[in-house]
Amino acid sequence: MYYTYMLRCTDKSIYTGITTDVKRRMKEHFSQGVKSAKYTKNHEALKLECVWECEDRGLATRLEYQIKQLDKKDKEELILTQDLKQFLKDKVDCDEYVIMDVEGMIE
Secondary structure, eight states: OEEEEEEEETTSOEEEEEESOHHHHHHHHHHTOTTSOHHHHHSOEEEEEEEEEESSHHHHHHHHHHHHHSOHHHHHHHHHHOOHHHHHTTTSOGGGOEEOOOTTSOO
């Protein structure tokens, strides 16, 4: 399984990425260590906002790309509603993604 996630940073910016292991990836982002993304090394990670699960890397990458194309206002609304169809129904097959409960995904 692959996961596409949205992460809030302390400067209120939003980082979007993909992973096969959400807990591991969040540890990397929050530690700001060598395996952290370049972006989260410079913008301290604060909170995991949303996670979508899908079958393969291609689907996860497609969703990541389309989320990154949204403006900040739409990203904020997506975090609130978690409704991909509202923003991306013409860009990705939204039925390929399952929204996950972020509670328990980080330690």
